[in-house]
Amino acid sequence: MYSLSEENYLKAIYHLEQQATAEVSTNAIAERMQTKASSVTDMIKKLADKDLLTYKKYKGVSLTDSGTRTALRIIRKHRLWEVFLVEKLQFKWHQVHDLAEQLEHIQSQELVNRLDDFLGNPQYDPHGDPIPDSEGNIKRRDKKLLGQLEANQSATCIGVKSASDDFLKYLSKNNIGIGSKLNVQEAEPFTGALTVKVGETTLFLTKEIANNIYVTLIKS
């Protein structure tokens, strides 16, 4: 359907659109794709011709419905393959991204849907990001860094920001994993450190650690 490059651009632009408020700029795309702005200009012209995005010279781009649908199909594949790699092949969270970048380009609706079933129709990937369904519907949830919480707030761990081996070991040693419920007891305003209750034990987390853990708030 679309070339490898086209798919990568669509995905990058989709992610940038999620963060940004306005149109996505040429430079932003270039930086994310590790390429030159002139290459981006060439490519977005092609994508505009195919009605995957709207583009006004010097004014940035935004995906059309068709472009968004296509991006979500790729993201669905990426995240399902990540689940497969972690759940079935015992890879660690942080090892799967580059592999999924390759696997996401395999062309076959049938394959993705069977994979989805084989994995038990997971809702979230190993990083805690939601997996779009085959219609392109995606559950958005408020993803925050643990470090952004205040005292007395509760949250569920849904992933980590950057996952070094050491950091993952640290987490498992302290019984923190995806799905763990975390209660913030105290938030030290000056250092940004947190006192957090995990199950029955109370932990002291530095700002660096707290800002490397993604959570979603539990309403109280």
Place this chain on the structure above:
Amino acid sequence: MYSLSEENYLKAIYHLEQQATAEVSTNAIAERMQTKASSVTDMIKKLADKDLLTYKKYKGVSLTDSGTRTALRIIRKHRLWEVFLVEKLQFKWHQVHDLAEQLEHIQSQELVNRLDDFLGNPQYDPHGDPIPDSEGNIKRRDKKLLGQLEANQSATCIGVKSASDDFLKYLSKNNIGIGSKLNVQEAEPFTGALTVKVGETTLFLTKEIANNIYVTLIKS
């Protein structure tokens, strides 16, 4: 490591080498790759530069050790993915080839080896072809068409040549599948039809059917 095209050429040349006795010709490669002879010439020059094959103008090519090893790595991936698709995702034999053509190009030794373990280190793919191990060792076995057997020979079904839906249905209706033991009772010389015993039942198979079933002889 190598480009998608390079990998496909290596695989095609490997398969042609298995059949042919002498060097593989430019035209043979072109036909198998569904491309033009001039394109083949261009590519084999590149592969020769990379020491993946030896090439003398107008004299055809043959893979070097390095080329063979590389081809076997790709074939290993292809066949393991086929097993995955059939065993885990419930695809039928004949649906998996095109998908495996895509999946075989995923780059990661780690992934292949984990997939191998996940699948229980299978020896053969769903078409009955042997799967090279991670060192590139491949068990060769005598693959014949059922139609080539003579009266009183016994063989194990290891695959089919071309698998239409109808044909696969025909087989399963008659309890023939991979691993089925087949005894040739009679071989009609003129029409090429066979009388075959499968378990307790005796079947009459036309030449067309018999020449679409791969078997390996059982020594008696």
Place this chain on the structure above:
DNA sequence: ATATATTTTTAGACTTGTCTAAATTATAGC
């Protein structure tokens, strides 16, 4: 043994996706 047919290679062109360098447009400071 030589003419003819076939195979293979070369030459030159095209597409995709990238780049550098130069030109153009937008933006921010004053």
Place this chain on the structure above:
DNA sequence: GCTATAATTTAGACAAGTCTAAAAATATAT
């Protein structure tokens, strides 16, 4: 509102992989 700077686009080039058409080498037939 003008000017300096930053962002973006254009122009032209390049590499990979393919193609067509023509030339060269090899194989075949009588």
